[in-house]
Amino acid sequence: MSIIAQRTVHEGGAALRLPPRVAALIFVREQGLLVLWLLLIVIFAITGAPHFFTLGTGVNVLNAAAITSIFAAGLGIGVMTGVLDLSVPGTAAVVGVSVALLIKAGAPVWLALVVGLVIGAVVGVVNGLIAIRGFDPLIVTIGMLSVLSGTALLLAGGYDITGMTSLAFLGTERYLEIPAPVYISVVLFVVLTVMLKFTRVGTRLLAVGGNAEGARRVGIRTEFYRVLGFVISAVCAAIGGIVNTAYISIAQPAASTGVIFTALTAVALAGVPFVGGRGSLPKVFLGTVVLATISAGLLISGVPTFWATIATGVLLIGALALNKGTGESISRLLLSNGGMAGKRRPS
Structure with missing residues (x-):
């Protein structure tokens, strides 16, 4: 019998052996993204030889993934909390322009950065307070995207x-040959992962995302945590806007909607259910690395760049279908085997 088929879970002091098909589906759901990334590396190492499998390409892939992952981290937290913030590109644009204008006016860099983060937090609070009044978060954040996009253009006078x-x-600075955005992304993901896994705030965010009514009945302030989900998403967008401005040395007032598309694809690839309640931020980061690997691999292999956009769309739809299919199949197979059935054996 395969190793996968031997996977067990422990309950009540006894070991329950999962049916082989269930174990295989769980493996696909939990480790499929890592397998996909390793497969992509092998493919592009061949088609893009000798330029793909190099240290320089690896650093560039990490750098591209880092900037996207900052946005994806906030979106991932929002989705896990049961909210989806589509105003992220607008927030990034407004913050980038605001920070740039303050620096141009002679303000200290640290003050400009603090103001940028505060603007992000305020946007999140406004989104959240409107949404908890019973309005559809998607419509609210789409409207806010329009407001923020226009505001960024107004502040910048329509020019970069x-x-x-x-x-x-x-x-653009590198430390130990690693670009600064990579460090920023790693620190952000570590902080948010620790918050989600090991703090009461993180537990309650996931509880609200999984079952808001149930969380309310046990005394959790669901409205507060929904607003907090928006705030985290918006602050991450603010950080992303600042880092992007720093990387290209230009504050662009035009909101880049492609950012949210790529970030949402990374979230979907990570297996985060869009109904909320669970998810893995490290997998979200890996999702951004997969997307950056595809872009770099196609470019180095001489494939037209528009294929990367097509591949991203296919991956988004495929990830949603895979998550839905594996979840339903696992539930169906477990029920058909009597819940967590399988043969009991001594622990």
Whole structure:
């Protein structure tokens, strides 16, 4: 019998052996993304030889993934909390422009960065307070995206703000040959992962996302945690806007809607259910690495860049279908085997 078929769970002091098909489906759901990434590396190492499988390409892939992952982290937390913030590109644009204007006006860089983060938090609070009044979060955040996009253009006068070299330490600088955005992304994911897994706040965020009514009945302030989900999403968008501005040394007032598309694809690839309640942030980061690997691999292999966009769309739909299919199949197979059936054996 295969190793997968031997996977067991322990309950009440006894070991319950999962049926082989269930164990295989769980493996696909839990480890499928890692297997996909390793497979992509092998394929592109061949088709993009000798330029793909190099240290330089690896660093560039990590850097591209890092910037996307900052947005994906916030979106992932929001989705797990049961909210979906589509105003992320607008928040990033407004914050990037605001920080740039403050620096141009002579404000200290640290003050400009603090103001940018505060703007992000305020956007999250506004989104949350409107949504908990019974309005559809999707409509609310789409409307906010329009407001923020127009505001960014108004503040910048419709033009890019150049010369943001004072932010190089957050964007183009490298430390130990690793670009600054990678460090920022890793720190952000570590902090948010610890918060989700090991704090009361994280537990309650997931509880509200999984069953808001049940959480309310046990005394959790569901409205507060829904607003907090919006705030985390918006603050991550603010960080992403700052890092992107630092990386290209330009504050662009035009909101890039492609950012949210790529970030949502990473969240879907990570297996985060869009109904909320659970998810893995490390997998979200891996999802962004997979997408960056595809883009770099296709480019180095000489494939037209539009195929990367097509591949991203296919992966988004495929990830949603896979998550839905494996979840339903696991539940059906477990029920047909008597819940967590399988043969009991001594523990």
